Amino acid sequence: MIRHGRDDYFFHSGRCYRRGPEGYFWVRPPMGIVAYSLPAAAVAVLIGGLTYYVYDNVYYRRVPAGYQVVEVPTRTTTVVHTGPVPPAPSDVSGTxxxxxxxxxxxxxxxxxxxxxxxxxxxxxxxxxxxxxxxxxxxxxxxxxxxxxxxxxxxxxxxxxxx
Structure with a gap:
């Protein structure tokens, strides 16, 4: 569970969910929420000299706590690689x-x-x-x-x- 503002969100298999009266339902992750990790199918792209990660038409940027949902960049996209997504920060991050x-x-x-x-x-x-x-x-x-x-x-x- 991830708390964002006053709401609780859940990530599973690269999708964001909210709890409703009849169970969980899929939602687009809100701007600014930070996911701890991304699915293996996420694609790294270079846009305007910055690296973004895209999954299910949602754009993320690396931050110290994981991957933050950001606005869709407006510059031309060049695929950098489609291999594994970089790991979440480790105990040596920043070293x-x-x-x-x-x-x-x-x-x-x-x-x-x-x-x-x-x-x-x-x-x-x-x-x-x-x-x-x-x-x-x-x-x-x-x-x-x-x-x-x-x-x-x-x-x-x-x-x-x-």
């Missing part, structure tokens, strides 16, 4: 990590089977947004997002001291 590999692939999902979106270089600082086993979902220096392998980044100041 900075530094790339230790000479060149590191940034992927569309947490696994080497996912497409390479771009490459970044040793010394680049990334901001962790979430994680999966052996992978971090990060914000890149150009404010785009992607997945990197944990073994090729380190937290600043985590090296051995003399």
């Amino acid at each position: 900075q990590v530094v790339v230790t590999a000479k060149m590191l692939n940034v992927r569309s999902g947490p696994g080497i089977n996912h497409n390479v979106l771009t490459q970044i270089y040793m010394g680049n600082i990334l901001i962790v947004q979430g994680s999966a086993p052996d992978w971090y979902y990060v914000r890149l220096p150009d404010n785009t997002y992607g997945w990197v392998m944990k073994e090729f980044v380190t937290m600043p100041g985590s090296g051995a001291q003399g």
